[in-house]
Amino acid sequence: MTTFPSSRLSRRGVVQLGGVSVGAAALAIGSNRFAARAQDATPDATPAGTPVAGGSASAAILASYPYALPDLPYAYDALEPVTSTTTQELHHDGLHANYVTTLNAALEQVPDAQGFTLEDLVLNLAIVPEDDFTAANGVVKPRRAVVRTNAGGHYNHSVWWDTMSADGGGEPEGPLADAIMAAFGDFATFQEEMKLAVLGNTGSGWTWLITDDAGAVSITATPAQDNPLITGEGYPVFGIDNWEHAYLLDYTTATGRGEYVDAWWEIANWTFIGGRYEAHLGQ
Numbered sequence: 001m002t003t004f005p006s007s008r009l010s011r012r013g014v015v016q017l018g019g020v021s022v023g024a025a026a027l028a029i030g031s032n033r034f035a036a037r038a039q040d041a042t043p044d045a046t047p048a049g050t051p052v053a054g055g056s057a058s059a060a061i062l063a064s065y066p067y068a069l070p071d072l073p074y075a076y077d078a079l080e081p082v083t084s085t086t087t088q089e090l091h092h093d094g095l096h097a098n099y100v101t102t103l104n105a106a107l108e109q110v111p112d113a114q115g116f117t118l119e120d121l122v123l124n125l126a127i128v129p130e131d132d133f134t135a136a137n138g139v140v141k142p143r144r145a146v147v148r149t150n151a152g153g154h155y156n157h158s159v160w161w162d163t164m165s166a167d168g169g170g171e172p173e174g175p176l177a178d179a180i181m182a183a184f185g186d187f188a189t190f191q192e193e194m195k196l197a198v199l200g201n202t203g204s205g206w207t208w209l210i211t212d213d214a215g216a217v218s219i220t221a222t223p224a225q226d227n228p229l230i231t232g233e234g235y236p237v238f239g240i241d242n243w244e245h246a247y248l249l250d251y252t253t254a255t256g257r258g259e260y261v262d263a264w265w266e267i268a269n270w271t272f273i274g275g276r277y278e279a280h281l282g283q
């Protein structure tokens, strides 16, 4: 199980995880979260550039049913200009919120799956029956497929928010840096291979840096809202969201996806990502 010792994730006095608490106030979010976020998005948000509680959004992977939308760990405009305020609002308040709402609806009649943490749920999707589930929009799909999409979407985005920071950029340090060097030779080569993987992952999906249980890292890509836990490929250290909703409003040209990846490194939160890698390996 992933834990995040605070001593491992402190850098420049910026990131203070403390213990990730499943019962944290950040997770106690009601079903009217979308409306609440829309109201307090601008006036009450933390000023851009002020780092807040790195690791707080990804605490959601340790929570169980009913699942809740975690707060962004920074203001909506904190990642400008790499990612716009509008993209963040739509991405978090609209899309991520919908994954959570649909996931809860799909599991409402499945008590056997309700005790699973989100991370354990994506590792044990077979617990979910394959009977028909009718979504709020009237679309009927097998329940397990619905849970796969929406549990994956909730997991992927909960981690995603924490992998970015207004104070990000640069390169990883410590064990993750060593693992990247061992696998790719240098950081620039790693960045280029990630970019090529994103460009090659046509359609909607995610591109990941994964690790095996020995700490060896590699790159993979998954479709839709799958992740390497669902596909059994390894542990997702971090991913880059390849869905157009993540970048198309901000990178509008034919080469926009590549420009988005190039810019994304400026907000990569290596403190969190490196800590996630180390925590998974029990370091």
Ligand SMILES: [Fe+2]
Pocket (backbone or CB within 6 Å): 091, 095, 157, 241, 243, 245, 246
């Ligand atoms: Fe997304």
